[in-house]
Amino acid sequence: MANLSHPWAEPMPDSQFQLMHDILAAPSPIGLEGAMSHGVIKPYFESFAPAGWAVQSFKGHAGVILDTHPGDDDRFKVMVIGHADKIRMQVRSIGDDGKIWINSDSFLPTTLIGHEVSLFSEDPAAPGSYRRIDGGTVEALGAIHFADPKLRSGERGVRKEQLYLELHIHGADKKKQIEGLGIRPGDSILMNRPIRRGFGPDTFYGAYLDNGLGCFVAAEAARLVAESGGAKNIRMLFTIATYEEIGRFGSRVMAGELRPDAIIGVDVNHDYAAAPGIGDRRMAPIEMGKGFTMSVGSIVSEQLNRRIETVANNLEIPMQRDVVGVDTGTDGMAGVLGNVDCAATSVGMPLRNMHTISESACTRDVLACTHAVAGTLQALDKEETQPGVLAVAFCNNHPRLDSAQPLKHPGFESD
Structure with a gap:
């Protein structure tokens, strides 16, 4: 029997795998993303969205957003972004x-x-x-x-x-x-290579995991929030963006239009441990099957990261830290690129063979990412005990390294 309290530790159910298959199989090259966003994800959003939630479409591209509180700009807004465009x-x-x-x-x-x-x-x-x-x-x-x-x-x-x-x-x-x-x-x-289950336990492979997986996570996180009672205090924007593969132009338009207070970009990552020929680069020890990844460095908000890591620890969701430099390389940069003041970060799932016909990943990592995103949204919703609490917290509680405590070596005494 599946461990319902830890679904990320179990094989992905066939019905959920089929949804992931359908999202990834949708032909959605850059500029023609409607097959995924409007053909698969929009109807899926509408199948579970509670009364009052709404799907927003855009004129210049085929991106969509499932909005829990349409038009309510006074609420603290969190945007979760996957991108539907495929390299072609x-x-x-x-x-x-x-x-x-x-x-x-x-x-x-x-x-x-x-x-x-x-x-x-x-x-x-x-x-x-x-x-x-x-x-x-x-x-x-x-x-x-x-x-x-x-x-x-x-x-x-x-x-x-x-x-x-x-x-x-x-x-x-x-x-x-x-x-x-x-x-x-x-x-x-x-x-022309739809995904199928792989030989290794809980694996799958095929083309275009980048980044239909981010869209799948955004959609499933929305469903989990809806099924757990919805968004009560904050406004959640489950976003299917476009144009990421040519410069993340779609997500910056969406951030500019909706002006979120926080952004969680969801994208794929590399299994550095299995990548051939890069051992001497000393990359972060990220591996397929060991949980979702969270970016550290670049423009990421340490406050937002702290909340994600706290949720992962409390729920026992496996997480790996990914070191990014000047750029996350994902739609997590949408706020900065769109000139929007927001707390932002990027989470993802390790892949092997990225940008090939045989990209491969682990379903447990995908589920870990999905539940970490949903859990973080629910935690933020509970934290907003009254309007403005989160905005004040993010504005006033930036980490201060001048308050760092001295750390000394504990020595070699036995316990």
Whole structure:
């Protein structure tokens, strides 16, 4: 029987895994995120939202926000942000031999070769209507027989300019065959690899865990809050942002529009312990399967971090500290980038093979992050015993290192 008091220590139920699958499988390349935000998450929000909660949409992008107290700007506002946009390839040009030359965006070119993809093409005769082409693969070299010795040995890699989409076109007028399909420069291409459960216990793998997982956590944290009685004292903004992969532009717009008092960005992180070839960099010892991650450093609010860590300790949720430098690299930066005064931090889940077709993670880490976010929101809601308490606390209780207590070595005396 599942340990209901510690769901992060148990396998993820099949129904919850299916929701995560559906969120991650939604085709939502940058600029075309509506399949995930409006197609999957918005209906899910509406399925459990209590009376009075509302979903807000935006004009310039397909982001959505589930708002517990729409229009109530006097309440302390906490924004939880995941991003729905996926990195994608795009058509650059079409060759006379039927090759569709593409860009690699934020993928390593060598990780793309041979993998199946889906091309999404806007119908030239019906702007706004899209068609999907499956069955193509990304190629660059053709057969090994045509590769020079340095490519065969690995001394030289694949350049991004060599990548093309193979649609197996043959016969006369290959370029015209492609153009006749309405494929044009700029069309989006996505990896075709939905997630599935992995071989290791409580693992899963596939494409685009970055960052449908953050959206899943935001959505499930909203459900947990709703099922536990809702938000009584603070305003919670469960946010599905866009444009993160090109500079976190969507989240900064949302922060600018709603002006939250606190932001919790939810994104994926690296399993540094398993990352090949970086042992000499002395990275933070973050590992898949050991809990969610919390950023320290950069612009993060130590007050907000303290509350998250307190919740994790009280609930016995496993947590790992991630060291960030000048930038969290996530939507946790939305307030600073949007010129909004707010306390902010970033939490996440360790991944292996980020920005590949075989990203992998542990469901227990995802559940740990979900319950830590929900628990922190509920703790903040209880802390706001009367209007203004949290605002005053965050303004007046910044840590003071000039009050730090001297620490001495305890010596070697036995107990």
